[in-house]
Amino acid sequence: MANELTVTRNDEARRYEIHVGDELGGFLDFRPAGEDRTTLPHTEVDPAFAGRGLGKVLASEALADLARRGGSIIPSCPFVAHYLRENDVPGLVVEWPNDDDAADAAGPGQPS
Numbered sequence: 001m002a003n004e005l006t007v008t009r010n011d012e013a014r015r016y017e018i019h020v021g022d023e024l025g026g027f028l029d030f031r032p033a034g035e036d037r038t039t040l041p042h043t044e045v046d047p048a049f050a051g052r053g054l055g056k057v058l059a060s061e062a063l064a065d066l067a068r069r070g071g072s073i074i075p076s077c078p079f080v081a082h083y084l085r086e087n088d089v090p091g092l093v094v095e096w097p098n099d100d101d102a103a104d105a106a107g108p109g110q111p112s
Contacts, residue, residue: 005054007061016062018045018054025049028062028080036071037095043079059083067092 006019015027026045033039040062045054059080066073072093075081084094 005057007058009062009065016058016065018058018061020049020052020054025052025054026058028058028077030062030066033074037074038066038071039074039076040080041076043077055079056083060087060089063089063092 004021005025008017008019010017010027013027014031015029017027018025024046026043026049028040029042031039031041043055043058045058060083063073063080063084067089068091072095074095074097075084076097081096084092
């Protein structure tokens with residue numbers, strides 16, 4: 001099915017990827033930040049797929065996977081911070097960045 005959405009973890013590239021059919025529609029980067037901690041610095045959706053909710057699906061699946069893996073996440077990406085303020089992710093431990101720049105910048109707009 002051409003419009004099927006799948007989210008996969010690409011450990012080599014250190015990112016979660018969302019595919020629309022067999023096309024890469026976007027990604028959410030992750031970086032180790034010490035023992036059992038992961039920083040989420042950036043989310044990007046291909047403009048060709050804008051307005052389809054790919055960012056929300058990508059964030060939902062990636063954060064659910066991170067919750068299953070344990071540890072905590074640091075949402076330095078404004079899109080992820082905004083998603084977390086509006087959605088509960090069972091089992092996810094969130095360490096908000098010390099400076100609130102990411103959270104303050106988080107708005108309802110598209111991931112950059």
